[in-house]
Amino acid sequence: MGTKERHDRERQAVTAxxxxxxxxxxxAEGYQSVSIRKIAERIxxxxxxxxxxxxxxxxxxxxxxxEGFHRLDEKxxxxxxxxxxxxxLVRARWWAFYEFSQEQPAxxxxxxxxxxxxRITQQWDGFELLQRMLSEAVSxxxxxxxxxxxxxxxxPNAAMHMLWACLIGPAVIGIRHRxxxxxxxxxxxxxxxxxxxxxxxxxxxxxxxxxKCPEEGIAGAPDADRADFARLGGSPVPAGVRRxxx
Amino acid sequence: MGTKERHDRERQAVTAxxxxxxxxxxxAEGYQSVSIRKIAERIxxxxxxxxxxxxxxxxxxxxxxxEGFHRLDEKxxxxxxxxxxxxxLVRARWWAFYEFSQEQPAxxxxxxxxxxxxRITQQWDGFELLQRMLSEAVSxxxxxxxxxxxxxxxxPNAAMHMLWACLIGPAVIGIRHRxxxxxxxxxxxxxxxxxxxxxxxxxxxxxxxxxKCPEEGIAGAPDADRADFARLGGSPVPAGVRRxxx
DNA sequence: TTGAAGACTGAACACTGTTTATCTCGACCA
DNA sequence: TGGTCGAGATAAACAGTGTTCAGTCTTCAA
Numbered sequence: 001m002g003t004k005e006r007h008d009r010e011r012q013a014v015t016a017x018x019x020x021x022x023x024x025x026x027x028a029e030g031y032q033s034v035s036i037r038k039i040a041e042r043i044x045x046x047x048x049x050x051x052x053x054x055x056x057x058x059x060x061x062x063x064x065x066x067e068g069f070h071r072l073d074e075k076x077x078x079x080x081x082x083x084x085x086x087x088x089l090v091r092a093r094w095w096a097f098y099e100f101s102q103e104q105p106a107x108x109x110x111x112x113x114x115x116x117x118x119r120i121t122q123q124w125d126g127f128e129l130l131q132r133m134l135s136e137a138v139s140x141x142x143x144x145x146x147x148x149x150x151x152x153x154x155x156p157n158a159a160m161h162m163l164w165a166c167l168i169g170p171a172v173i174g175i176r177h178r179x180x181x182x183x184x185x186x187x188x189x190x191x192x193x194x195x196x197x198x199x200x201x202x203x204x205x206x207x208x209x210x211x212k213c214p215e216e217g218i219a220g221a222p223d224a225d226r227a228d229f230a231r232l233g234g235s236p237v238p239a240g241v242r243r244x245x246x
Numbered sequence: 247m248g249t250k251e252r253h254d255r256e257r258q259a260v261t262a263x264x265x266x267x268x269x270x271x272x273x274a275e276g277y278q279s280v281s282i283r284k285i286a287e288r289i290x291x292x293x294x295x296x297x298x299x300x301x302x303x304x305x306x307x308x309x310x311x312x313e314g315f316h317r318l319d320e321k322x323x324x325x326x327x328x329x330x331x332x333x334x335l336v337r338a339r340w341w342a343f344y345e346f347s348q349e350q351p352a353x354x355x356x357x358x359x360x361x362x363x364x365r366i367t368q369q370w371d372g373f374e375l376l377q378r379m380l381s382e383a384v385s386x387x388x389x390x391x392x393x394x395x396x397x398x399x400x401x402p403n404a405a406m407h408m409l410w411a412c413l414i415g416p417a418v419i420g421i422r423h424r425x426x427x428x429x430x431x432x433x434x435x436x437x438x439x440x441x442x443x444x445x446x447x448x449x450x451x452x453x454x455x456x457x458k459c460p461e462e463g464i465a466g467a468p469d470a471d472r473a474d475f476a477r478l479g480g481s482p483v484p485a486g487v488r489r490x491x492x
Numbered sequence: 493t494t495g496a497a498g499a500c501t502g503a504a505c506a507c508t509g510t511t512t513a514t515c516t517c518g519a520c521c522a
Numbered sequence: 523t524g525g526t527c528g529a530g531a532t533a534a535a536c537a538g539t540g541t542t543c544a545g546t547c548t549t550c551a552a
Contacts, residue, residue, distance in 0.1 A: 003550070007498090032361070036540060046501050048542080057540065113359065113418060158437060161429075165438050168415035176361060180456070183407075187454040191404060192411050194452075195445030202444040208433040210426070249519070253529090282509060292532050294511080303509065 015053050017043045022060050023067070026106050031061060031114075061110055066126035068107035072100050073133050087149035090140055091197060094163050098189045101171030113172055134160070151203040158206035166196045261299050263289045268306050269313070272352050277307060277360075307356055312372035314353035318346050319379050333395035336386055337443060340409045344435045347417030359418055380406070397449040404452035412442045 021042035025034045036057055040047040054060045080092030101108040121127070141156040150159070170189035172178075179185060267288035271280045282303055286293040300306045326338030347354040367373070387402040396405070416435035418424075425431060 007549095011499095030361075035538080037538085047540085048502080049500055051541070052499065112424070113422070158434075161425075161434055162437050162441055165415035165419055165434055166412050166442070168418055169411035169413065172359060172414055172418055173411055176359070178358070179407075183456055184454060187452075188404075188407055188411055191408050191450070191452045191454050192442075194450045195408055195442050196412070196438075198445035198448040198450045199441030199443070202448050204437070204440045204444045206433075206437045206440075208430060208437050210429055281507085283507085293509085294533085295531055297510070298530065 011053070014043070014045075018050060018053055018060065019063055019067075023064060026064065027104075031064075031106050031110055034060075062124070064107070065110045066124075066129070068104065068111045069126050069129055069133065071104065071107060072097070072111070073129065075100050076133070085149055086140060086144035086147045087197065087201075090144055090149075090163070091193060093137070093140065094167055094193055095190075097164075098167050098171055098193070101167075102174050102185070105175045108171060109175060112168060113175070137163075150200050153203050153205070154200055155206050155208070157210045158208040159200055161208055161210070162200070162206070163193075163196055166192050257299070260289070260291075264296060264299055264306065265309055265313075269310060272310060273350075277310075277352050277356055280306075308370070310353070311356050312370075312375070314350065314357045315372050315375055315379065317350065317353065318343070318357070319375065321346050322379070331395055332386060332390035332393045333443065333447075336390055336409070337439060339383070339386065340413055340439060341436075343410075344413050344417055344439070347413075348420050348431070351421045354417060355421060358414060359421070383409075396446050399449050399451070400446055401452050401454070403456045404454040405446055407454055407456070408446070408452070409439075409442055412438050 018039060021039045022034055024042070025038055034057075036047045036050055039060075040050055050060075054063070076093050076096045079096035080089040083089045083092050101112075137160045138156045141150065141154070141159045144150045145152055145154055145156060167189065170185065170192050173188065174185040179188070264285060267285045268280055270288070271284055280303075282293045282296055285306075286296055296306075300309070322339050322342045325342035326335040329335045329338050347358075383406045384402045387396065387400070387405045390396045391398055391400055391402060413435065416431065416438050419434065420431040425434070
């Protein structure tokens with residue numbers, strides 16, 4: 001009885017067409033101007049039909065954010081193939097992270113900058129990928145420490161978070177065109193990356209510690225129910241964001 | 247004939263009440279949820295009335311952004327009074343920048359993170375203040391170089407941009423709650439600031455150069471008419487943002 | 493053949509920023 | 523004092539938004 005299978009295939013096809021339409025609009029005009037009605041028009045369905053595939057507009061963006069993490073992962077993995085030292089690999093991969101922000105500003109915005117959209121929790125489909133990307137980044141730094149590129153006093157997890165935090169700045173500045181015309185965005189990002197790596201090499205004492213046991217962290221957090229387990233790409237569901245709730 | 251003066255005073259009073267209402271909503275709920283109708287309700291005017299005081303919703307936010315730069319300026323000036331070295335003063339003032347982002351997230355968002363809102367050009371009222379803040383930040387770094395806290399190879403303007411860029415990351419991560427619960431936002435920001443300062447002390451070669459003559463920069467830029475002279479807080483007017491233009 | 497389940501739609505609700513025609517009222521001049 | 527002019531405020535409308543819901547229509551199993 002292949003009817004159910006066919007049904008599932010059809011549902012998947014429509015789901016994919018919604019995501020395709022959303023992605024087209026989103027890459028072309030930025031995600032703020034992607035509306036349910038525009039998507040509906042593209043796929044030749046009524047706006048209401050979309051709500052039997054995605055619970056809300058944000059859920060469409062959540063799916064696109066997952067796609068974004070896949071794209072970022074691919075780009076980062078491809079970077080630094082020609083490097084010899086682990087420190088150079090760290091540099092090349094985090095430079096790729098910055099490049100991604102400028103090549104795919106709409107994705108980057110969704111994944112790291114914008115409010116409320118990617119509600120990334122342990123339940124989220126892309127959570128495992130995210131965890132893998134993070135641990136990969138940490139282990140590359142660990143290799144650099146083992147090779148002697150970074151001092152042994154460097155905490156690889158803190159260093160990973162620092163590189164990430166440092167490069168979000170130049171990325172946001174680039175996406176939002178916050179420099180004077182004539183000033184070089186890439187040069188600023190390069191300087192920031194160099195300074196951070198130099199700072200790590202200089203062996204600063206870091207105070208950032210990551211919570212190894214999320215359950216404990218959640219239980220101990222003051223706003224445990226809201227905070228859930230947001231990480232890097234994710235934010236908790238802000239209270240009162242859904243307009244039509246009350 | 248005091249009628250004109252009284253008229254002007256009344257206009258100013260209504261303008262102020264619009265800004266007060268906008269600020270109240272904006273600090274309480276974030277600026278995304280500030281609507282013309284909500285402001286109108288607060289000041290007991292019709293929504294349309296607001297348009298004889300501000301040309302658009304964004305112009306209200308532009309005024310609030312200017313206010314934000316004043317607040318930031320005050321906070322930064324007050325910081326580091328107890329420091330002895332210029333490097334410590336640099337650290338204290340940029341730490342104040344980060345603190346401002348967490349204490350006044352709505353202002354910070356408006357000033358540095360969000361799209362399209364602060365269209366800050368040379369014509370803008372707050373431009374002079376911004377220029378003064380920037381040159382103050384640069385000269386503090388220059389003092390640190392003169393004192394021997396930073397190597398003489400450090401370009402103070404590049405260093406200022408680097409510190410700014412580095413701290414925007416932790417600020418955005420904090421505003422958007424992008425860490426796992428249990429992880430310490432302030433610790434991450436502190437580590438980033440320490441690493442950047444350590445990197446500067448280590449004497450990296452910067453490639454960022456600032457355009458000293460904005461006119462030339464504008465003329466030379468590919469999209470000169472759109473780019474104008476956006477700086478730090480500012481972004482050019484994005485094409486087609488105003489919905490009712492065409 | 494019937495009934496249930498699912499997909500889809502049109503219309504509506506409650507919003508948003510902004511524009512326009514209209515009206516009111518105070519100030520000025522004759 | 524009476525008339526006129528203009529600034530300021532408004533109601534209503536326009537075009538858009540996300541979302542919900544009652545109803546229709548198709549498909550499929552019993």
